[in-house]
Every structure is written in structure tokens, then in C-alpha cells.
Amino acid sequence: MDLVSATVRWFTDPADWAGTSGIPNRLLEHVAVCAITLGIAVLIALPVGLWIGHTERGSRLAVGLANLGRAVPTLAVMGIVAPFTTLIDPSLGFIVFPVVIAMVLLGIPPILVNAYTGIHEVDRELVEAARGMGFRERQILLRVEVPLALPVLIGGIRSASVQILATATLGAIFGFGGLGRFLVDGIAQQDVGQTWGGVVLVAGLVLLSETVFAVAQRRLISRGLRAQAAAAPAAS
Amino acid sequence: MLDWGWLTSHVGAFADRTVQHVYLAAIGLLVGFLIAFALALWAVRRRRAYPPIAGLAGVVYTIPSLVLFAALVPITGISLLTAEVPLVLYTQVIFIRNIVAGFDAVPADVVEAAAGMGYTPNQRLWRVELPLAVPLIVAGLRVASVSTIGLVTITGTLGDRFGGLGFFIFEGYSRSFSTEILAGAVLSIALALAVDFLLVRAQRWLTPWTRPPAPADRLAAVETGA
Secondary structure, eight states: OHHHHHHHHHHHOGGGGSSTTSHHHHHHHHHHHHHHHHHHHHHHHHHHHHHHHHHOTTHHHHHHHHHHHHHSOHHHHHHHHHHHHHHHOTTTTTTSHHHHHHHHHHHHHHHHHHHHHHHHTSOHHHHHHHHHTTOOHHHIIIIIIHHHHHHHHHHHHHHHHHHHHHHHHHHGGGTOOSTHHHHHHHHHTTOHHHHHHHHHHHHHHHHHHHHHHHHHHHHTSOHHHHHHHHHOTTOO | OOOHHHHHHTHHHHHHHHHHHHHHHHHHHHHHHHHHHHHHHHHHHSGGGHHHHHHHHHHHHHSOHHHHHHHHHHHHOSSHHHHHHHHHHHHHHHHHHHHHHHHHTSOHHHHHHHHHTTOOHHHHIIIIIHHHHHHHHHHHHHHHHHHHHHHHHHGGGGOTTSOTTHHHHHHHHHTTOHHHHHHHHHHHHHHHHHHHHHHHHHHHHHOTTSOOOOOTTTTTOOOOOO
8 A cells, every 4th residue: 555655665765764854853842841841730730630639619710711621722822832932941832832832731731630529529428537537637638538539530631641642733833833833844854754754752751651551541540449440440 | 013004814714614614523523413313212122232332332432533534544535525424433332332321211111001091002102212312312412513523624634625724724834824823723723612512402492301411421521533
């Protein structure tokens, strides 16, 4: 098949593996920016989500904002951020900042909403029992609620990760590097091998992220709960 | 910072691109809805079919949009089909979940009462269950519309003939012209909000006995695509 052979040819051409526009460097750019962004999004959204879930304070506002964030078109977010970031740094602004800011903004909602719902859905009787046993609020959150909600919390980070990987590809439209370059340049240059090479690379990265987090979700269920789940497999 | 002269002189272009944006989104939503409705009906009748259908639609939703557009270009070329297939695919998970949730929300005693009154299963579906499922179906339509309107901007990667209001984001970037980028971004968000508002009104008008409910996946937060 033409498509397959063009893709294979692209992957096997040594020129595609060299220099700043080579596969290793683009892959590194993509993964590095996504990892940093995911880290920032987690640092912002997780504490806020946990706090809201535990105290129930400001939950409507947070969920409303998060839903709004989810509804806003990705490309438009970058478009809105781009002109302002050029004010900060004309040379860099157009390339890095809009992409990173958009990625952080779009990574926050799933983490925040899942952290809130995960904690919120923990059985209140368990929380009361912990309180009765003399646990302090912080202990209740960290030793009762978080372990119980962990798969849901990871689920939020998992969807944020996919969202961020996808948004990073869109960054290529604004001159950002990463794997999106192969997609945007491939289409523009009508280069089938490069386009599909990019498709394979991004799809592989998404699949990897999904797998890693899915495994983490399963592994990080606390032992007591896993025994319970094995006893009653009908749920979920 | 804004070039007001450029903005006022391009009102006509904004209108043309808005029409294109609505046109591209409407095709995707209409075709997407028809396919999802058939799949959802199937899933409602044969419960076993639901998990694989919803699961597959969810997996499709995790594919980054630019990847899906790019993947199709070598196959279907720079064409309307290349623009619409991803739009249709991304609506599936939203529509299917909400349509199934809509039918599930129909009270069992109402269905029984209809059966007792001699409605055939078909009449029951169209005249009892469907009207009662409308609020959740419209809730799904709202989410799908906002999402599809956002995705239409990305069809701008396929060139000047596509993109709707997203065209201005692409052209503005290539000309390093902030005003144009902002115009494209703000107008496409405004279009999404306007359509959402109209759908809320439409739902009040269609089902005056209800208030608009939250979409089925409002708090679920499982998948997200861009």
C-alpha cells in the first residue's frame, strides 16, 4: 500500500532522525513540554480539588469553571493567549507561552473535577468514623479520603494527560515544535510519509499515556478495597 | 493593540466565515446525531451492545483531533469528507451517552401505562419515550454543539477553504497579526456560546414541563479530547 510504504520510508530515512527537526528531538520536545505542563496542572488543580471535595466549599463555582474550561475551543484559547504573550516576550511568546498556557488551562478541568468528585463520593460514614477516632482533618483527607478516591484522582490526571498531548500537537499551528510539526508540515507539504509518521508517533504516545495511567489506576487501589472488589465484582 | 480599522472593514468576511462555520458544524452534528441515534436505540434494546459501543466511541474521543484530520488527508484528500468524518466521530460518545441516558430516565410506570393503553412498541418509542427523553438528548446536543464548533476551527489546517472562523486564527498567525487571531478566537467562542443559548431556549420550548437538566456526563469526567 502506498500509504504504508511512504510511512515506512519516512521512518527509515536517517535524515528524519537527525537534528532539531528529527524524530528524537521532536519527541523529546513533545514529551518534555507535556510532562512539565501536566506537572503544573496537577500542582494547581489537585490541591484545589481535594480541598473543595473535603470542605464542600465553592464546589459549584469550581465545577462550573471547570466545565466552562472544557467547553472552550482549544485553538481559540491559544489564539486568545498568543497576542498577550507576545507582549511579554516578542521572540518567544508566539511559540511557547500560548501553547503552555492553553495546555495548563485545558489540563486543569479534568483533574479538578475528578479530585472533587472522587473525594465527594467517599462514604461520609467512613469520614465520620475517622473523625470519631480522633483523626485530624488533614489526616482524614490524606489517610482516608485520598486512598479511597485514588483511582478517580488518577483518572482525572489520565484524561488531562491525553488532553495535554493533544493540545501540544495543536501548538504546531502556532509554530511550536513537538510531534504536531510532522502533522502540520506533512499536510502543508502534501508529504504522506511525514503526515502518517506524525500520526503514528502521536497515537503511540497517547496509547502509552492511557496504558500507564490505566495500570496505575488498577495498581493503586488500596489493598482492602481490592479484596472488597474481588468479593463483589458486580459493581461498576 | 487592536486594529479597529481592520475589524470594521472585515465585517463581511466575518459573516461569510460564520456561515461556513455553522454549515460545517451543522453537517457534522446532523450526521453524527443520526448515526448515534441508531446506535443508541440499538443499545437501549440490546443492553449487551452498550458497553462496546460506548467504549469504542470513548476511545475514538481520545484521539487528538489534529491527528485524525491529518490521518485522513492522504486517504480522502483536502475535502469536505476529511473535515466532516472527525467531526462526526467526535460527537458519537457525547450523543450516544446522552441519548441512552435519556431513554433510561423514562419512568418504567409510564412505559407500562402506555403498553396498557394498547400502544405498540413502536408507538411507545416515538410518542412516549422519545418526548420524555428529549431533555437529556438536548443536553447532549448542547455539549456536542459546543465541542463541534470548537473543532471546526481546527479544520483550518486543511487550508483556506475550511476552518470557518478558525480561518482568521490561521491567517492571523501566518501574518503575525494579533487582531486577526483574536477576532477568529473570540468570534468562534461567541458562536459556541450563542448556539448553546439557543439550544437552551429550544429545549424550554420543546419540553415546557421541564427545566434543562445537566448533561449526562457533566460530573463524570472520564474522557476528554481536544
